[in-house]
Amino acid sequence: MANSKKIIPKLSALIPLFVFVFTFLGAGIYQNDFYALPAPIAVIVGIIVAFLIFRQSINSKIKTLLKGCGDDKILTMCLIYLLAGAFATITKATGSVDAIVNLGLDFIAIQYIYFGVFIIAAFLSVSTGTSVGAIVALAPIVIGFADKSSADLGILCGALLGGSMFGDNLSVISDTTIAATQSLGVKMSDKFKQNIKIALPAALFTIVILIIQGLGLESNLEDTTVYSYSVIKILPYLLVITLSIIGVNVFVTLLLGVISGGLLGIIYGDFTLIESTKIAYTGFTSMTEIFLLSLLTGGLAALVSKNGGIEYILIKIKTLIKSKTSAQFGIAALVSTINLAIANNTVSIIIAGPIAKTINDEYDLDNKKTASILDIFACITQGLLPYGAQVLMILSLTNGKINYLDLVANTWYLLLLLIYTLLFISFKPLRLK
DSSP states (O other): OTTOOOOOOOSGGGHHHHHHHHHHHHHHHHHTOTTSSOHHHHHHHHHHHHHHHOOSOHHHHHHHHHHHHTOHHHHHHHHHHHHHHHHHHHHHHTTHHHHHHHHHHHHOOGGGHHHHHHHHHHHHHHHHSOHHHHHHHHHHHHHHHHHHBSOOHHHHHHHHHHHHHHHHHHOTTOHHHHHHHHHHTOOHHHHHHHHHHHHHHHHHHHHHHHHHHHTTOOBSSOOOOOOOOOGGGGHHHHHHHHHHHHTOOHHHHHHHHHHHHHHHHHHTTSSOHHHHHHHHHHHHHHTHHHHHHHHHHHHHHHHHHHTTHHHHHHHHHHTTOOSHHHHHHHHHHHHHHHHHHHOOHHHHHHHHHHHHHHHHHHTTOOHHHHHHHHHHHHHHHHHHOTTSHHHHHHHHHTTTSSOHHHHHHTOHHHHHHHHHHHHHHHTOOOOOO
């Protein structure tokens, strides 16, 4: 075949990718805010460098870029982002988020407040697909708990962080889940079932610890708060979770979630039919950054891959792979290292995804398990990073009442998830053929 030119592995082909990472990282360090520079702009800088240093013609490079942007998995990912954004904004506008929070608070005794915060954060995060959103919604309430009782703020915040990351890692509308499943070509329901096998034991051990830590707590004030909520408004979340678990197509699942949320809002008078379309569109636009990021990163990855960058990484990783177990550890180390550099778990998965897919196929791994490992290690790294959005959000909202070490030392879920996942991989010693 005339066009089947063998790709020569080159370290220099990774330069555009390094430029993207260091542009994003450097701006974050300089501004003391890792979200100061929009990630798509950092990707464009990398693409410009690729056009400058790669030797193909301009037309050839543009063709490669567009082919990467138009990859089926990338476009599928982008469309799912749009529907997920619409679902999140519609359900928020109906008051479903408040209903979840208030329902949980209404049933929690002070002795189970640590456990309760973990569960509410998990359910809110799995329902909305965002750990940061769950933290923003619950952090003021958590701080109030600490002020009105003998509850330890460090433990409360650790439970909040752990629960939020637990839910985000499992959520079918989370951008990390979407990125991981599309990268590996896995159905969301299959990834969820595999993921829960790893995450649930860590969550159950966390719950036991939090219940024990909560014994003996007493409220400083008489609880006279009345929490108002409608259980019916939680139904769109339950619908989406149920349909996802039983394996209904993700587009159908999210579309039905948006429609059910819209109908509830119209019936309850939260908005009109026309207003619901505007709210859904606002959800689309809320996904602009991650939409463009996925699209442009796909193009950058195609340019890097065509010039031997991805092949170079694969060769280096393969020198360390002796079995299926070490192949999985290689994928875990790859996504974790990228996440350490750019402090964004979604971007890390998008970058590591194609490499993980290649390793998965070449070493005959279980793609469901690989997708879970990819998502879990990005989740763990992101949750423990001192400059990650989740940690920074909690520390800023507590106004210095706790420090980073107080928070991490009490984030039992992430610590236990790390230990359990390492054991889960290690004690599946399937050797290569």
